[in-house]
Amino acid sequence: MTDRTIAVDYLARVEGEGALRVRIHDRTVEEVELRIFEPPRFFEAFLRGRSYLESPDITARICGICPVAYQMSACHALEHGLGLRVTPAVRALRRMLYCGEWIESHALHVYLLHVPDFLGYPDAIRMAKDHPILVQRGLRLKKAGNAIMTALGGREIHPVNVRVGGFYRCPSREELEPLRPVLEEALGIAEETVRFAAGLPFPAVEEDYEFVALRHPEEYPMNEGEVVSSRGLRIPATRFEEEFREFQVPHSNALHSMRRDGGSYLVGPMARYALNRDRLLPRADAVAREVGLEPVVRNPFRSVLVRSVEIVQACEEALRLLDGYRPPERPFEVAAGPFDVPGCAAATEAPRGLLYHRYQLDATGLIEEAKIVAPTSQNQKRIEDDLREVVTRSLELDDAHLTDACERAIRNHDPCISCATHFLTLDLARD
Numbered sequence: 321m322t323d324r325t326i327a328v329d330y331l332a333r334v335e336g337e338g339a340l341r342v343r344i345h346d347r348t349v350e351e352v353e354l355r356i357f358e359p360p361r362f363f364e365a366f367l368r369g370r371s372y373l374e375s376p377d378i379t380a381r382i383c384g385i386c387p388v389a390y391q392m393s394a395c396h397a398l399e400h401g402l403g404l405r406v407t408p409a410v411r412a413l414r415r416m417l418y419c420g421e422w423i424e425s426h427a428l429h430v431y432l433l434h435v436p437d438f439l440g441y442p443d444a445i446r447m448a449k450d451h452p453i454l455v456q457r458g459l460r461l462k463k464a465g466n467a468i469m470t471a472l473g474g475r476e477i478h479p480v481n482v483r484v485g486g487f488y489r490c491p492s493r494e495e496l497e498p499l500r501p502v503l504e505e506a507l508g509i510a511e512e513t514v515r516f517a518a519g520l521p522f523p524a525v526e527e528d529y530e531f532v533a534l535r536h537p538e539e540y541p542m543n544e545g546e547v548v549s550s551r552g553l554r555i556p557a558t559r560f561e562e563e564f565r566e567f568q569v570p571h572s573n574a575l576h577s578m579r580r581d582g583g584s585y586l587v588g589p590m591a592r593y594a595l596n597r598d599r600l601l602p603r604a605d606a607v608a609r610e611v612g613l614e615p616v617v618r619n620p621f622r623s624v625l626v627r628s629v630e631i632v633q634a635c636e637e638a639l640r641l642l643d644g645y646r647p648p649e650r651p652f653e654v655a656a657g658p659f660d661v662p663g664c665a666a667a668t669e670a671p672r673g674l675l676y677h678r679y680q681l682d683a684t685g686l687i688e689e690a691k692i693v694a695p696t697s698q699n700q701k702r703i704e705d706d707l708r709e710v711v712t713r714s715l716e717l718d719d720a721h722l723t724d725a726c727e728r729a730i731r732n733h734d735p736c737i738s739c740a741t742h743f744l745t746l747d748l749a750r751d
Contacts (some may be wrong), residue, residue, distance in 0.1 A: 324719075339728060341571070342711055351583065352708045353571040354730075356698055367690040372398050372681055373484055375498075379677070379692065385428065388421040388473065389670030391482040392543055400483050400558070400653040401664030401679065409648035410486040412641045413472055413541075417479070418542045418668070419638040420468025423461060423506065424476075426627045426634070429734045430513065431458025434624045437728050438520040440709040459511050461631060464506035468638060471499055486652030488692075503642070507635040511607050514628040518611035526618045527706060528585060529748040532698075534669050539667050540633055541592060541597040546668035548595055549585065550616075560676050566693060570642055574735055577698040578721075584701040587673025588733065589626045590617050601640070604633040620706060620732040627734075638688035656737045659685040670695050670735055696735045 324344040341350035347751070363382055367375060382389035388592040393415060399406070406414075431454060432444040441447035448455040466476040471491060473479025481488050534545030541623045546553045547563075555563060564585075566575040579585055594616045600608065609631050617626055665678040673695030680689040713720055 332722065336510050340730075341507045342707065342726070344711065344715065347715055349708050349711045352704045352711070353569075353705070354704050355571045364690040364692055365404070367551040367679075370686055370687055372402075372679065374485065375679065375687065375690075376482050377478075377480070380693070382480075382694070384477055385425050386421060386477045386670050386672065388417055388469070388482070389668060389675050390677075391479065392418060392668045393666060393670075393675045394679075395482065395484050396543060396666035396668060397664050397677040397679055398681075400666050401657065401661050402484075403661075404485050404653045404655055406486050406653055407650075408649045409472075409646055410490070410651070412645060413487060413490060415542055416468060416638050416641040417482070417639070419634040420465045420472070422465070422542075422634040422671050423510075423631055423638075424465025424469070426631045427458050427461035427465065429671075430517065430624055430627055431455060431461070433646075433734070434534070434627075434731055435517075435520070437731060438522075441519065448454075457513065461506055461509055461513070462645070464502050464635070467499060467502050472498060478677070483652055485654060486650075488651060490647050490651040493645060496645060499504055499642060500639070503635055503639050503641070507603065507632065507639065510628070510631040510635050511603065514607045514611055514625065514632060516630040517625040518613070520624065522619060522621045524619075525621060525709075527620060527709065529590070529618060529702070530579065530585040531594045532585045532587050532596045533591040533674060534667060535595055539598050540601070542670050547667060547674070550591075550594060550714070557676065558663055558665045559666065560667060560693070561691075564693070564698075567696070572700070574700065575697055576701045577693060578701055584705050585698065586702045586733075587621070587695050587698050589630050589671075589673075590620070591673060592669060593617060593626045593629065600629070600633055601636045603636050604629055607632055616623050620729070623734075624733050628649070636649070655685075658683050673694060673698065699733055699735065703730060706732070 325341070341351065341353045341355060342349065359636065363379065367378055370378065373396060379390035379394045382390050392617055435454060436442065436444055436447045439447060439451065444455055448743055460599040469476045469479060470595055472481065474481040510550045531550040533548065534541035536545035547560060553563060563580050563582060567574055586620050594699050597615045613625060620739055659681040660683040661681070664681060667674050667676040676693040678691040682688050706729050707726055710725050711722065714725045717725060
């Protein structure tokens with residue numbers, strides 16, 4: 321009989337503070353806990369008593385890599401409740417802004433955080449010594465995404481031009497035209513990224529995920545759509561809390577999210593792709609077919625390939641929107657009130673997956689209640705399930721290699737900003 325306890329005190333370079341504990345007894349994995357011990361940040365409480373107009377700027381500070389996702393979910397939720405309908409031109413600008421965030425976030429993860437795993441490097445800095453072109457590709461893609469963020473949002477991080485009802489200011493066509501050569505180059509790099517990622521060495525793994533994502537009647541989902549799952553769920557985003565529930569676990573300060581029946585589920589690129597493969601634009605569709613990417617990907621290690629296809633999709637979409645852009649007559653719509661209306665809820669697709677917001681306003685437009693369910697919160701239980709499978713398959717490994725296997729399993733899901741150099745520091749206790 322052998323007991324092993326793997327206790328990892330700190331998960332380095334994630335956006336927040338976390339740890340991992342795995343307990344093995346008699347060759348059976350008895351306990352897997354992804355411990356998120358960062359102190360509560362109280363963003364939902366910060367919003368109470370503030371004007372609904374402040375919500376996009378406050379929630380953007382939740383994440384430095386995905387601020388647009390929080391701004392868009394806030395805007396859509398409030399506009400849904402207030403009955404605001406933005407113009408097609410404003411809608412197009414929002415989608416282009418979201419494309420910028422997808423590009424920079426996915427490029428960061430693919431090239432700087434995930435690819436080193438497959439090539440056997442501890443981090444992108446040491447990988448750059450042998451493969452400088454790879455790192456340069458990632459930085460050029462990230463720069464292209466940041467250029468969109470700056471042009472439409474006013475700056476790369478925590479954009480300041482987004483508001484409920486639209487934008488404070490909409491750019492002219494002439495102001496956006498310099499984005500064209502940047503995006504054309506990025507689209508070519510993105511296609512090469514897919515071809516490169518397709519040649520990486522992937523372990524033969526299949527997981528039984530329930531995928532959850534938005535689905536739009538015509539588009540690959542970003543800002544709008546129904547909430548659907550691979551097991552038949554189809555509901556408007558306003559009913560999200562009827563089908564998904566959050567709960568507290570003793571080992572984490574972050575809430576876990578589960579299906580109503582208690583099962584875990586997965587949001588993010590693999591879910592979006594599985595549920596919206598038929599919505600890819602022509603070049604994204606063509607390169608996915610070229611490399612033989614299956615319609616539904618259940619190997620979490622191949623998520624790097626799905627993310628790469630989504631970079632192509634975002635570059636292609638941004639160029640398409642740029643071609644058709646005509647400045648709106650007015651940059652934003654204004655709600656007349658009263659504001660104490662039900663149904664201020666919506667979801668959009670952050671780079672890491674479905675992001676749900678709900679608000680309750682009083683008659684003057686002040687926020688009485690706010691609820692935000694982030695993608696990483698929704699994926700935590702599923703990541704623990706993946707870790708259990710990884711450890712069960714890897715019991716013959718020594719402690720160092722077992723720790724490395726756990727690192728890679730977590731990085732597959734990009735649980736917020738970073739996972740790089742020494743993601744896990746192993747402290748092993750044997751009974």
